[in-house]
Amino acid sequence: MITIHGRPNSINVQKVVWIADEVGVAFERLDVGGAFGGNDTTEYLAMNPTGRIPTIQDGDLALWESNAIVRYLAATYGSATWWPDGSAQWAANQWMDFAHTMIGQLTTVFIGMVRTAPEDRDDAKIEKARQEVNRLWTIVETALNRRPYLTGSTISAGDVPLGCAVYRWYGLDIERPDLPGVAAWYERLKSRKPFADHVMLPLT
Numbered sequence: 001m002i003t004i005h006g007r008p009n010s011i012n013v014q015k016v017v018w019i020a021d022e023v024g025v026a027f028e029r030l031d032v033g034g035a036f037g038g039n040d041t042t043e044y045l046a047m048n049p050t051g052r053i054p055t056i057q058d059g060d061l062a063l064w065e066s067n068a069i070v071r072y073l074a075a076t077y078g079s080a081t082w083w084p085d086g087s088a089q090w091a092a093n094q095w096m097d098f099a100h101t102m103i104g105q106l107t108t109v110f111i112g113m114v115r116t117a118p119e120d121r122d123d124a125k126i127e128k129a130r131q132e133v134n135r136l137w138t139i140v141e142t143a144l145n146r147r148p149y150l151t152g153s154t155i156s157a158g159d160v161p162l163g164c165a166v167y168r169w170y171g172l173d174i175e176r177p178d179l180p181g182v183a184a185w186y187e188r189l190k191s192r193k194p195f196a197d198h199v200m201l202p203l204t
Contacts, residue, residue: 001026005044006054007034011103012066013054014164014199019070019157021194023078067096067161074157081154091151092158098139099161105133106165113172114203130174137169137179144181148188155192163189164199171203 004020004027006013013029020027032038033053040051047062048055055064058076063069071093074083083089108129112121140162143150151158166186169176189195 001028003027003057004029004054005032005039005047005056007031007036008198008201009204010034010053011107011164011168014201015066015160016054016056016069016073017198018164018194019073019078019082019160021198022192023073023082025073025077067099070096070157070160078157082157084151084156088151088156092156095143095150095158096161098136099165102133102136102140102162103165105129105136106168109133109172109174110168110203113174133169134175134177137182138177141179141181144185148185150185155188159185159189163195167195167199168203 002020002025004013004016006016006029008014008017008029008031010033013033017027017029030038032044032055038044039048039053044055045051047057048064050064052064054066054069055062056069056072058072063072071083084092106129109126112126112129140150147153149155149159150162166182166189170186190200
């Protein structure tokens with residue numbers, strides 16, 4: 001059994017819990033970070049010197065950085081679908097790295113609209129990030145107009161970070177472009193029980 005340290009409303013923790021459930025590895029998730037605290041203790045910092053979440057423990061291995069954890073779980077416990085060989089694996093890495101840019105911009109909108117009181121919001125900053133997020137989703141749309149998932153005909157680790165991001169994007173009260181490829185992909189993700197259980201949570 002692996003242990004996942006991190007709070008459930010963190011998008012980076014959601015990536016890890018989602019794929020852990022998908023690949024069938026037994027896990028325990030512990031509430032750490034945010035209102036729960038615990039990520040500044042000596043014990044936690046010994047596992048993860050950044051003091052951020054998530055961190056996983058798998059036997060003697062302590063691993064941090066969410067995308068690295070997703071790759072590890074897919075490669076160690078997943079089928080060839082989740083961590084494919086050859087060009088599909090490079091494509092998965094590409095989309096996981098691209099997600100950093102997307103999620104960074106989306107987080108600006110999310111924190112501004114969900115975790116900031118209306119009177120304290122920087123509306124210009126939020127709007128600039130919203131426009132950039134929408135532009136970035138058009139890049140994803142181009143890929144999904146050619147195939148059902150980001151790396152091919154089946155879901156892979158490459159879909160996980162952006163899959164978490166697309167739930168937040170559709171959950172925010174913002175103007176979005178009409179992107180039928182992204183919308184169809186999102187519907188496919190929503191049909192997966194691990195995605196519904198671990199990602200489709202209230203935005204808080």
